[in-house]
Amino acid sequence: MTTEVKTKVIGKSVWRNEDPRLLTGMAQFVDDIELPGMLHAAFYRSDYAHARIKSIDVSAARARPGVVAVYTAEDFGDYWHVGPLQVPPPLAIKGAQFNARPLVPIAKDKVRYSGEPLAVVLAESRYIAEDALADIYADLEPLPAVTDMEKALEPGAPLVHDDLGTNLAADVYQQVGDYEAAKAKADVVIARRFFKDRCAGGAMENRGIVCAWDEKAQKMTVWCGTQAPIPMRNAIAKNLGLSEDQVRLVIPFIGGGFGPKVMTSMPDDVLLPWLSRKLNRPIKWIEDRRENFLATTSERDQIHYAEIALTKDGKILGVKDVFYHNTGAYDPYGMTVPLNTQTHTLGQYDVPNFYTQIKMVFTNKMVVTPVRGAGRNYGVFVMERLMDLAAKELKMDPVEIRMKNLIQPHQLPYKTGIIGQDFVENVLDSGDYPASLKKAVEMIGYEKFVKEEQPRLRAEGKWVGIGVVNFVEGTAVGPYEGARVTVGNNGKVVVLTGCSTQGQAHFTTFAQLVAEQLGVDVKDVHVTTGDTDQFHWGAGTFASRGITVAGSAVYAAATKVRAKALSLASKLLETPEEELELADGVVRVADLPSKFIPLGELAMKANPTRGTIEPGVEPGLEATAYYAPPHGATGYGTNAIILEVDKETFDVKIRRFVFVHDCGTVVNPMVAEAQIHGGVQMGIGTAFFEQLVYDDNGQLLNASFQDYLMPKATDMPMKMELGHLSVPSPLNPLGLKGLGEAGAIPPPAAYAQAIENAIHDVDFEILDMPLNPSRLYELVKAARKK
Amino acid sequence: MSKKVDIKVTVNGKLYERSVEPRMLLSDFIRHELGLTGTHTGCEHGVCGTCTVWFDGEPVRSCLMFAVQADGHEVHTVESLGTPDNLHPLQQAFMEKHALQCGFCTPGMLMTFAHFIQRHPNPTDEEIREAMAGNLCRCTGYENIVEAVKLAAQRMAGK
Amino acid sequence: MKPAAFEYYAPVSVEEALDLLDQLGYDGKILAGGQSLIPAMNFRMAQPHALVDLNRVKELFYIKSAPDGSLLIGAMTRDVTVEFDKMVAERLPVVTETMPLVGYYQNRTRGTYGGNLAHADPTGQLPTISVALGARAHIRSKTGERWVEMDDFYLGPFTTILEPQEMLVEVAYPALPPRSAASFKEFTRQVGATPMVGVAVLVTLDDKNRFKNAKIAYLGVGEKPYAATECVKVLLGQEATAEAIRAAAETAAQKDVDPGTDIHGTADYRRNLVNVLTRKALTQAVQSAKK
Known part of the structure; x- marks a missing residue:
């Protein structure tokens, strides 16, 4: 009986608690906050990517009516400080070299990327603040910029950080087995150079912050759409020399995160709270779209020199991958992105010998930190491309060669021997990889397409191709998350966690986990994700970890509350616990539903105002719990697509789009599917539309939605056909695995394979991403000339 | 700063009299002068569609108009559609089909499609997608929005 | 991304508008639909001293037929009006077919036909069509008027032969010859x-x-x-x-x-x-x- 009740809540596509407010314009986002006496900030940013600062004249700006203050690095005096690193260096990896150059809040002496702030204006309105930017004169001596990762490491290259004497930010290698020995035995070795360029996080809501110092209370309140409330709160407290409880970070609704909003110690959250305290006035800064393109972190941008060694029957003996990772002007986020690349390169494949080396490079481009997919997609792209090239060389079918090399279910959990972003060895914890590939192949009708449809379409002169690629998605890394669950006197339940939410439906999925245990309506569970005065432990929402790490903590806390409720109700109803059930907001005798006590009443009784409570019993129907995984849980899947390339315009149209994935137990299928949908949009974007184009001087050439092409509804497949596998993770009680980034990972690899397959009459290779029609045209043209 | 201009604008049926600088964008006027923060701004250059409102009954980019231009005109924002307890059929369909995630682009989507359905009571998927090209969404991949618009259109047509 | 300050004028007649343009000279800039100008202003790439807003000049909103069979489109006619106009569809189906390609619906409800032509975007559809169709621009100023072939109207990117005091008031498309x-x-x-x-x-x-x-x-x-x-x-x-x-x-x-x-x-x-x-x-x- 009990089990059936449970399945009623977890695993059900419950409508979202947050939607009525979001749909009616009643949800508060950071720019919706208005405070009396609030000042508006605007940053004066460098047009040059690399320049020495000779002087900055802000006198005219200060004199402008409506301007309250203008600050340069000098004006911040001793408060100006570097860093800190948000993610520590990978000391767990033997021999790792890492040169920490965290962000500076505002440029001093030197500018290192175009868009770096040189001054901040505080004015009575954003309009006036922007007027004042035009009054500022910065005398900058331009320096030669370095943007190319390989050139940056050549002797004599301009130095981004002069004191370092090199542009090498990090050099980290890891290996399993002996690649060179394996290569010596191989029948076939294929080596290529691959490149993947940058994309923007592109949240529809730009970044923003509101901070207000209360002089009487000696307290700083900050509203910010951050993915990492607690780390930001702690950083602000440290910066200002306050104790943590003097800083309250409140997370309003967030208009999408996608990675860049995990950053703290950015100019805004370092400088503006300090200014608010100094001027004793609230300050608002809302980034505009141009600033978002220029000066909010972005990602991708790696060059790989990769090779694969195989036997003649297609068994992989080893893989070697030496890659350059462009960290941009600073490296505040440590090595999360390239370490993700290292742990994801081999994907689902059983490869006994692997050598992987990161050369992380400073350049005069914007700083790189994780963006949905976060390094995983390059590893997957490189490996899947190597598989395709090998299949071609060995005249094997791309699906066949993949099937031949998959890690088998009995090999799981599979220790990869590679240390990941969480500084522990990467373990593929659960799954059935062959089942995923088989399912995708069946869903897309691979056999029928290749044998019947494709020949027919080719005879009609069409360029129609198929691509099938595999991927893994490391999710749900530590360190931990926590949650407090409280039943109120009104019978409603409050859930608090420090893991903020950017659209992932946590207000509903966390509520489902609680409703499961407490037998209340999902609507009666109110979730607060990120108010540090209410709950102040946690790391944040990133790495597809929300539902798994925070969700497991929520579930554990709810489980404790359930136990408390049963224990107390058992006494009050004079019935053994095992004869009680929690349902419909009451605890009742299962066989005698008329004998019950409402949860609200129970909560009141659990918190008596007079009398005594038994020793060892904590008051209240409340509990706090934490969940800390030993290592991440690994989702995986297969992406199969059929697309058509226009023979004249080289535009690409998707005809079929199949996506098979496994995220373990699914809390809310509707939400899970939509996470894939959104990820796929970015995956398609980075395959064919989205590219932040920098010139050799480090200037971003497309800092607007006019020139930066984010996929629109008309660019997406008409239908994303999803296939679900559900192998529970052994790492947490519910068997959860994350999936937020899955969709963003494989599409570039799938596009490459399918496009090569479509343009069957030209011998060419796709080694760089993203593509666009012109680039495809040029590739084909060059191949035809040969 | 240039001279302020007195304007009278009817927003969601209510007349507002304000004095504004000519350069104040209609989007900022709606959000910060009137406090109707359901209308969002995402790009302020006319591509993302987040700031879509109705101006005399037609959807426009409120970031590409000045508030002074609305003097004597009628504006409708997302707040005019429904309330949390009484959702407009399109809002209801968005909820049922999970057509929003972070919800930031949603007010613009709703204002685009509440108008679109009036003109296309029985829309095809292609028509919906074409109409959506003027609104960006980063979360949903758009598919569920297509489904929601179809569902709302059916219900509104009484099918 | 907020525009710089400007003086704002909202004339209600062509005469009044031309007077203003005459007084303002190089300081004046016409605001038509604003779908290209306002983004440029928000980026502060354009910072006009004064805007002459034509949106209240009712006499510039029309589509009509001339006695010689030409189709006349008033400069302030909204893009959507042209898009759904029956006479345009009948006489110049190419224009009707092209209108949906001009920006997005939410831009076309506000954007104007004449504004599009005068903006002289080298990637603009309507200027190119107008050149191909042999259209003529009707240009007025306080001191006179002239008719110019669209072929001769454009000088370069975002540049036309319009003088600061002048205004494009109408574009005329000659009737197509048989066949x-x-x-x-x-x-x-x-x-x-x-x-x-x-x-x-x-x-x-x-x-x-x-x-x-x-x-x-x-x-x-x-x-x-x-x-x-x-x-x-x-x-x-x-x-x-x-x-x-x-x-x-x-x-x-x-x-x-x-x-x-x-x-x-x-x-x-x-x-x-x-x-x-x-x-x-x-x-x-x-x-x-x-x-």
Whole structure:
């Protein structure tokens, strides 16, 4: 009986608690906050990517009516400080070299990327603040910029950080087995150079912050759409020399995160709270779209020199991958992105010998930190491309060669021997990889397409191709998350966690986990994700970890509350616990539903105002719990697509789009599917539309939605056909695995394979991403000339 | 700063009299002068569609108009559609089909499609997608929005 | 991204507007639909001293037929009005077909036909079509008026022959001769995005289906709408066959245009698009002209 009740809540596509407010314009986002006496900030940013600062004249700006203050690095005096690193260096990896150059809040002496702030204006309105930017004169001596990762490491290259004497930010290698020995035995070795360029996080809501110092209370309140409330709160407290409880970070609704909003110690959250305290006035800064393109972190941008060694029957003996990772002007986020690349390169494949080396490079481009997919997609792209090239060389079918090399279910959990972003060895914890590939192949009708449809379409002169690629998605890394669950006197339940939410439906999925245990309506569970005065432990929402790490903590806390409720109700109803059930907001005798006590009443009784409570019993129907995984849980899947390339315009149209994935137990299928949908949009974007184009001087050439092409509804497949596998993770009680980034990972690899397959009459290779029609045209043209 | 201009604008049926600088964008006027923060701004250059409102009954980019231009005109924002307890059929369909995630682009989507359905009571998927090209969404991949618009259109047509 | 301050004028008649433009001279800038000007102002790439807002000048909103059969479109006619106008659909189906390609619906409800033409975006569809259709611009100032062929209207990117005191008040499309048809084709990376290349053609066939006249204009290959000459020479007098069209399209790509390379595409790719789109546009126009 009990089990059936449970399945009623977890695993059900419950409508979202947050939607009525979001749909009616009643949800508060950071720019919706208005405070009396609030000042508006605007940053004066460098047009040059690399320049020495000779002087900055802000006198005219200060004199402008409506301007309250203008600050340069000098004006911040001793408060100006570097860093800190948000993610520590990978000391767990033997021999790792890492040169920490965290962000500076505002440029001093030197500018290192175009868009770096040189001054901040505080004015009575954003309009006036922007007027004042035009009054500022910065005398900058331009320096030669370095943007190319390989050139940056050549002797004599301009130095981004002069004191370092090199542009090498990090050099980290890891290996399993002996690649060179394996290569010596191989029948076939294929080596290529691959490149993947940058994309923007592109949240529809730009970044923003509101901070207000209360002089009487000696307290700083900050509203910010951050993915990492607690780390930001702690950083602000440290910066200002306050104790943590003097800083309250409140997370309003967030208009999408996608990675860049995990950053703290950015100019805004370092400088503006300090200014608010100094001027004793609230300050608002809302980034505009141009600033978002220029000066909010972005990602991708790696060059790989990769090779694969195989036997003649297609068994992989080893893989070697030496890659350059462009960290941009600073490296505040440590090595999360390239370490993700290292742990994801081999994907689902059983490869006994692997050598992987990161050369992380400073350049005069914007700083790189994780963006949905976060390094995983390059590893997957490189490996899947190597598989395709090998299949071609060995005249094997791309699906066949993949099937031949998959890690088998009995090999799981599979220790990869590679240390990941969480500084522990990467373990593929659960799954059935062959089942995923088989399912995708069946869903897309691979056999029928290749044998019947494709020949027919080719005879009609069409360029129609198929691509099938595999991927893994490391999710749900530590360190931990926590949650407090409280039943109120009104019978409603409050859930608090420090893991903020950017659209992932946590207000509903966390509520489902609680409703499961407490037998209340999902609507009666109110979730607060990120108010540090209410709950102040946690790391944040990133790495597809929300539902798994925070969700497991929520579930554990709810489980404790359930136990408390049963224990107390058992006494009050004079019935053994095992004869009680929690349902419909009451605890009742299962066989005698008329004998019950409402949860609200129970909560009141659990918190008596007079009398005594038994020793060892904590008051209240409340509990706090934490969940800390030993290592991440690994989702995986297969992406199969059929697309058509226009023979004249080289535009690409998707005809079929199949996506098979496994995220373990699914809390809310509707939400899970939509996470894939959104990820796929970015995956398609980075395959064919989205590219932040920098010139050799480090200037971003497309800092607007006019020139930066984010996929629109008309660019997406008409239908994303999803296939679900559900192998529970052994790492947490519910068997959860994350999936937020899955969709963003494989599409570039799938596009490459399918496009090569479509343009069957030209011998060419796709080694760089993203593509666009012109680039495809040029590739084909060059191949035809040969 | 240039001279302020007195304007009278009817927003969601209510007349507002304000004095504004000519350069104040209609989007900022709606959000910060009137406090109707359901209308969002995402790009302020006319591509993302987040700031879509109705101006005399037609959807426009409120970031590409000045508030002074609305003097004597009628504006409708997302707040005019429904309330949390009484959702407009399109809002209801968005909820049922999970057509929003972070919800930031949603007010613009709703204002685009509440108008679109009036003109296309029985829309095809292609028509919906074409109409959506003027609104960006980063979360949903758009598919569920297509489904929601179809569902709302059916219900509104009484099918 | 907030615009710089400006003086604001909202005249209600053409006379009043022309007076203002006359007084303001180089300080004055016309605000029509604002769908290109306001983004530029939000980026502060444009910082006009004064705006003369024509949105209250009712007399500039019209579509009508002239006695000589020309179709007249008032400068402030909204793009959507043109898009759904029956007379336009009847007389100039190419315009009706092209209107949905101009930005997005939410831009076209506000954007104006004359504003689009006067903005002189080298990737604009309407300027290119107007050149191909042999349209004429009606220009007025406080001191006079003039009629200018759209061919001569454009000087360069975002630059026209309009003097600061002048205003485009109307564009006139001459009635098409018998056995004539126009078509427009473009290639964009995304629906509603800036086209990479576009071509507008107007062809007139004689009774033996030979090209009697042709006008071919491009967007995206130069600094302004570009009327091709070499490919037209290839066509004139030839029978309107697929081969003749192919030859003209090849000529257009190889001899007429000299496109540049930018972040969206190479010069050579654009030449390829010129070839493909010219062929498609001519093919469609010829089919329609034969009917």
